[in-house]
Amino acid sequence: MSIILEGKNIKKNFNNxxxxxxxxxxxxxxxxxxxxGPSGCGKTTLLRILIGLEKADEGSIILEGNDITNTHPSxxxxxxxFQNYSLFENMNVLENVSYPLRNATKITKEESNxxxxxxxxxxxxxxSKTKYPAELSGGQRQRVAIVRTLALNPEIILFDEPMSALDANIRLSLQKEIKDLQKRIKTTMIYIxxxxxxxxxxxxxxxILNEGVIQQLDSPxxxxxxxxxxxxxxxxNGHINNKIQSLKESVLNV
Ligand SMILES: Nc1ncnc2c1ncn2[C@@H]1O[C@H](COP(=O)(O)OP(=O)(O)OP(=O)(O)O)[C@@H](O)[C@H]1O
Ligand SMILES: [Mg+2]
Structure with missing residues (x-):
């Protein structure tokens, strides 16, 4: 298993x-x-630093052996x-995927379509290719967002709580799809x-992050x-016990 991305001694302060x-x-x-990790522990900040939307105060990021600490996000x-899909509302589903691809690669409209x-x-x-985002369910919108990102052939796809706006059933099926997709295309993914x-x-x-420190990075x-x-x-354990407790209360009535 080869390493694709490394973070080295990354530090970030906000307002001291x-x-x-x-x-x-x-x-x-x-x-x-x-x-x-708990809310506010630095998950989104770390992701934003990795993709270059935020600058670390110290440390470096290495992608496939190259230092990209100061490389432009693009x-x-x-x-x-992201959580909120951020689709182009004025474009249909096909265009939502095809347009950014065409823009990034200069291929023809036929090829990108x-x-x-x-x-x-x-x-x-x-x-659903001719539908507009407003006509889609939350799960469908998120699928378009994922596919639009995939179209650009990234080395790594980052997700920031992509399911948190979806209800439980849709989450379950989309989770399964993301896992299947990941197995199939083998793109590296980092998933908050x-x-x-x-x-x-x-x-x-x-x-597992807490208060800006990695507590453990390992297999489940x-x-x-x-x-x-x-x-x-x-x-x-707290999360698992809460889950069991709520199952007991809602399903088993105990
Ligand atoms: N642009 C900013 N300016 C000032 N403080 C910030 C900024 N962005 C994040 N913070 C602070 O940094 C800390 C970590 O925020 P971050 O958004 O990374 O947490 P998180 O782990 O993603 O939390 P959540 O689970 O709630 O999304 C928080 O205390 C937050 O208030
Ligand atoms: Mg966050």
Whole structure:
């Protein structure tokens, strides 16, 4: 397994508050790595630094052996999918995927439309190609957003809580699709979620952050069996116990 992305001693302060404290990690090529941790622990800040929307105060980012710490976001070969879809509302589904592709690569409209249609087929949206975003469900909109990012052939796709606006059933089917897609295309993915269960379901590796420090970066099974410290143990078990408790209350009435 080769390393695709490294963070080295990344530090970030906001208003004299230490948000990321000496973060160092490696991400393996072709794996899906989730980032979990309490609200405000620095997940989004780390993602924004990796893609170049935010500058770290110290430290470096290495992509496939090249230092990209000061590289423009558009040259980092990374794509990002946000929580709020951010589709072009005035373009139909096909154009939402085809237009950015054409813009980035200067291929013809026919070529970009053909590639966009192939990708839409992968997520079952070919019949919706002439619909506008307003006519789609939340899950469909997020599929378009994912496919639009995929079209640009990024080395890494970053997700910042892509499911949090969706209801439970849609989340479940989209989670499965993302996992299948990831297995099929083998693009490296970094996936922020506040849902511990989702992280365990989807991930090859999970990074657990707390107060700007990586507590553990390991496979789900190792994290569960060998939590690195009390925080990890309580964070993971707390979520699992809450889940069992709410299941008991809502389904079993106990
Ligand atoms: N642009 C900014 N200016 C000032 N403070 C910021 C800025 N962006 C983030 N912060 C602060 O940095 C800390 C980490 O924020 P971040 O958004 O990275 O957390 P998070 O882990 O993504 O949280 P959540 O789970 O709620 O999305 C928070 O205390 C936040 O208020
Ligand atoms: Mg966040």
């Amino acid at each position: 508050k230490n948000v990321l404290n000496n973060i160092s990690f490696s991400i393996n090529k072709g794996e899906l790595t989730s980032i979990i 040259k980092r070969k990374m794509g990002i999918v 053909a590639k966009a249609l192939d990708l839409l087929k992968m997520v079952g949206l070919e019949d 979620t506040h849902d511990v269960e989702e992280a365990f379901l989807l991930s090859d590796k999970i990074m 099974v190792n994290i569960y069996n060998n939590p690195a410290n009390e925080f990890v143990k309580n964070f993971v």
